Amino acid sequence: MRISLQEARDRIPQRDTILETTVRLMVPFIQLYGLYVIVHGHYSPGGGFQGGVVLGASVILFALAFGLPASKRYLSESTDIILANTGALIYTGIATLCALLGGMFLDYSALAKILPIDPISWHSHGIFLVEVGVGMGVTTIMVSIYWDMASAGRLDEGL
Amino acid sequence: MNWLVTLLMVSGVFFFAIGTIGILRLPDFYSRLHAAGKCDTLAATLAVSAIALYNLHDLSFASILVSWKVFFIVFFIFMASPTATHAITKAALIVGVEPWQRKGTRK
């Protein structure tokens, strides 16, 4: 049946079923990809920041498809803040721990005093731990920046 | 094998070219989306599967995994491209972009 432009405009539903179903199928894969980028930081391009961006983008995609309130049910505001602070704490904590144990700031080989494995492998493990912290921070800060900007700081309906 | 890869790749570029000419030549927004949505999906599928096929020329476990990863991009484009087209069409309809009409026909 042929219809006019105005009629089609009036019939656009509130919830977009096509977008929602596709996004549902995509989000877990994007999240796992983000985690993969964080974990394989020293073999492939990437690391904490890039993986965090992909992870944050997956939550933003969820928020775009289902609306801002649904995304706040998915990742609550308090969890978001706690994760952001934990991420920053991991980064600075490890860096300061190195300094306290007698090395330089972010000098991972000093960590060998806690757990005696050779300093070279502590380098890679230390970088890995720091990147997990950076990833957590970037993810949650990206999500909260999106929340603030999409709803002009009111954290209500949003885009 | 090399010929097949070349053939797939050239046809991919051909459809990319069709899509590009399409969005440059077609008269209105909605018909441009036709060129963008369909041709780009097919072209990306052809080109990316050619890359996955070429990647298998030294057959090993690692290269098979890499080819699977390349194929994942194909799956993703297959899901993402129609969804993006749909979202853009809907946005255009809501903001009220007028479709092109042939002279003499009424809506």
Next chain:
Amino acid sequence: MMSQVFLSVALALVMLIFLTLVRALGGPTVLDRIVGVNMIGTKTTVLLLLIGLIYENMPMFIDIALAYAFLNFIATIGACKYFRRSKRVHLEDDLAIEKEASA
């Protein structure tokens, strides 16, 4: 021999990206620009894979291409969602209104 094929295909893609840029820059409405940018994103994904083949460093460039494909899709959806709110999509109209206001 195959690397020559890949190189010429990559060059052709770059040319097509420039042609698409015409629509992305000059499209009459904002939504035309979004379509143009989305198409450039698809071409860039393929181009990244081709660069990976040319430099024989496939595993690294696949990661970049995958991330690019994800972010391209998310950016398109986000831009659509944003411009759905604004009722004026012709940038020229906006410029004209601004000119009137300042005059």
Next chain:
Amino acid sequence: MKAKLATFAVMLSFWAILSGMFDAFHLSLGVICCLLVALFSGEMLFEGLRVEVRVKQIFGMLAYFPWLLWAIVLSSLQVAYIVLHPQMLDKMEPQLIRFKTKLKSNFARVTFAQSITLTPGTITVSLQDDEMTVYALTRSAAESLPGEMERRIARALEPEEA
């Protein structure tokens, strides 16, 4: 719970493809990452459906996929014909049409909508319950809907009702 386990299995196979490294360190990290994703988005892949239903749908999609690929080739050739035709404006007659689909499940409807977007001369504008609004480029494309594609999707995804 079952949905979470199934998500975990799917994620683990995806991790194996992504990572390609099977030493103990990376494998254990992979298990942790998959667990995290399964905990956070366990319900997302299955949207409240039973796991068996989703698995059946995936196999139905595999059966339907080759035909869809062929339809996309045809549609791209048609776009090529219109685009390269010197008087292309004569070939076009854009129109919006609306029709009801017979498909029952959400997934089948969305598959149908996406397939319409990918096949000759039509783009899905909106989908509300069983009503679809489609923008068609030519009259023949508009008249061909719902047509054969709906029957094929019904056979692939909803075999018990066909």
